[in-house]
Amino acid sequence: MGTTRFTLALGALVFVSLFGSLLDAASIPSSVKGLDYRSLIIYLKRNPDYSPNGPAEYARALRKWGAKVPEQLIKSLAAMAGAHGHPSKGEEGELGDVPAVSIRNDREYLSPVGFGTPVQWLNLDLDTGSADVWIYTTDTHPYVAQSRDHVFRINESSTAEKVHNTTWWITYGDGSSAYGGVYRDVVTLANITVHNATVESAISVSNSLIQDPYMDGIFGLAYRLPVQTSPKQPTVLSSLLPLLNEPLFTVDLRWRSPDGVYTFGYIDHERHSGHIKYTSLLPGAQFWELEYTGIHVEGQDRWYKSTQIPWRAIVDTGTTLILMPQDVSDLYFSDVPNAMFNESIGGVWTYPCNNPVLPDFEISFDSGFIARIPGKYMNYTNMPDNPKVCMGGLQGWDDSGRAIFGDVFLKAVYTVFDVGQGRVGFAPKKF
Template sequence: MVSLLRLIAAAICLTLSLAHAIPARNYGNRWNIARRSVSLDLTRNPDYAPNGPAAYARALKKWGAEVPSELVHSLAAMKANVGEVGAASIRGDREFLSRVGYGTPPQYLDVDFDTGSSDVWVYTSETRKHVAGGRPVWVIEDSKTAKRVHNATWMIAYGDGSHAWGNVYKDTLSIGNITLPAAVIESATSASLSLTNDPDIDGIFGLAYGLPSQTEPQQPSVLSALTPLLSAPVFTADLQYHSSCGAYTFGYIDHARHTANTTIHYTPLVADATFWQFGYTGLHVGGQNVWYLSERWTAIADTGTTLLLLGADVVELYYATGVPGARHNTSIGGIWTYPCAGPALPDFEIGMANGWVATVPGRFMNYSVMPDDPATCMGGLQTFGLADFGIFGDIFLKAVYAVFDVGGARIGFADKPLDLE
């Protein structure tokens, strides 16, 4: 579905680029158009957005041409509660940002969809000026539908020590084609430096499976309000390595984004899950003959975490057996590094209980160059202090097509085309 829409969008962009602008005359607030001696006053609707695919279908019908079945299905999907939002890579895949509209009319901000938390918060007109800096904010006063939830506040602390807090509102969210009224939106009156020092992000959009939002008194999470409105109780993530061509979809699975004729392999969430936490059973380092197996390993799929974080023994296994010159640098917090000029990093394979194996290419495992030493690189796999579960962040998720099945309490993965050139 989406692949056809991308072709249509490209054709529309090409047409617009070739068109010549014809200057129009504006008489005050009235546009006077002569047609058979009748004067028409036209008022522009600022909230109107033309539907390019629908216009294309109408043009085909008008001239008796066949409307492709893919286009018919795409238009049907648009009328349903489904939506697609782009996922743009920022600063070497440090995070992936998506455009979401806040309020009426929508004010679009760049937020991080985060499957590791449940709160939806943004910087707003209430945020202290020195905290918000020059970034775009949600101007609450400009929304016709914003309502303060009186006597309600929120505060959230993330695993990396960053935190934010403020007031609670209800207002409309625009997520792709989906409009969610009266959603709980948290206004950040302030935030920690570790958050505000990131100039690219305007807020965080939590999508954890069942984690309560950090509001007082308790308010429903956006995901719990959104799910009943979707055509299907699912959302997906296709994060792309060093690319802004990725996307999230809500209410449907875009089968054009995973490898053709392949199955989506589902794994149930652990009992009483609040995060997208599931079990996996095997690990393998490329070039080695041994698989390491366990029935006790679990991990959380977290789009809001950049790295792949696992137990110290597993991380040491990867670097000690597959990466010559790798070092565990305790002087800088225990980061694993290795010589950038060394051989290519090995692939990292992760086996699921259902028999499917995810392969994270070695190229993805190379995260960055150390800022104070251009000859030393930092790996995308690092140690996680909590040994009872790991975090499958973006290093892993860039290698798979991920389906977050809210209704089925499960998570699915499939192979997808990877640009490894």
């Protein structure tokens, strides 16, 4: 049996929203005179050579959500980089930036999004955990731009208009950052064109963010989080919603399959089995943040619930792993033979790859829905420096009860992000 560190003695959750909302979901009209209401589907381009680096993904998730990256994890990633070729270094390397040691094709899903007139197609990461739409452009510093496969050529778009005296700046948990200028231009998603959308042009980007040359930017789809511009500008999501049949979008990620899609403006009922059950977002939520009520590990005879405060989770397509309170991950891996809480790489749960299939993991919601994540989904990847050792898709962090439900979770459920009614719907799907 694995090392047991489970107590379920969780502290109070403190998560302060720093910004007001530009998008009042309740005010989105069900119809607007003169507009052509439509829906669209975006097929995900899955990288067939995807080979994730588990420790790097864990560091990336911690960094995104403002958690401290353990010093031992940083050292381990640096050692792995030395064994697999040195990563390029930028001026941010002295600020504690986590080295990027995953292979060049380290992004699993990208989606085509068009910019400008005539349209220029870029591959973007659709991210429900952020609000900004930022891309690499001809404004981008040459040091960064030369590593890109594609950049948006601003001068070739007849509809691009500079928003003067406006900048954007995103800072991540370890101090790495990206910043640049702001334009208004056409954004095209499948058959829908959004005019005068807020497009953020990257001038400079920290080294840890540029290692994947195939990702041309990020398309933020957070619920009510404002963009990080000064002064504030409308989000692209708020400009897109009035053009849709319904103010919602859905996500159907697939495990090791190219068949994943996003749909905007409608629910594809052919893609799920059983009823969609909805959970309301928490009051004042800016992210897709909701409450979950319990957890269960296959083979154990009881469900567990928080002993103190309600458990909260953010549903995030831009995070690969599931991050949960440390006690929860400890409980899960206590049932995995020979699992080890590996402090030598910053506190990551690992186990021999020749183990039988990991146990299924279940998460319950007050709607009555139970998300069942198959054990084979929970087996995330081999360790880059030892292919006989594997790392789980569930990892712990100490963030007072808050969880991040990333792609490992989303591959197991059909998900509806209902902006109009401020809720998230889940339904089972065939595995």
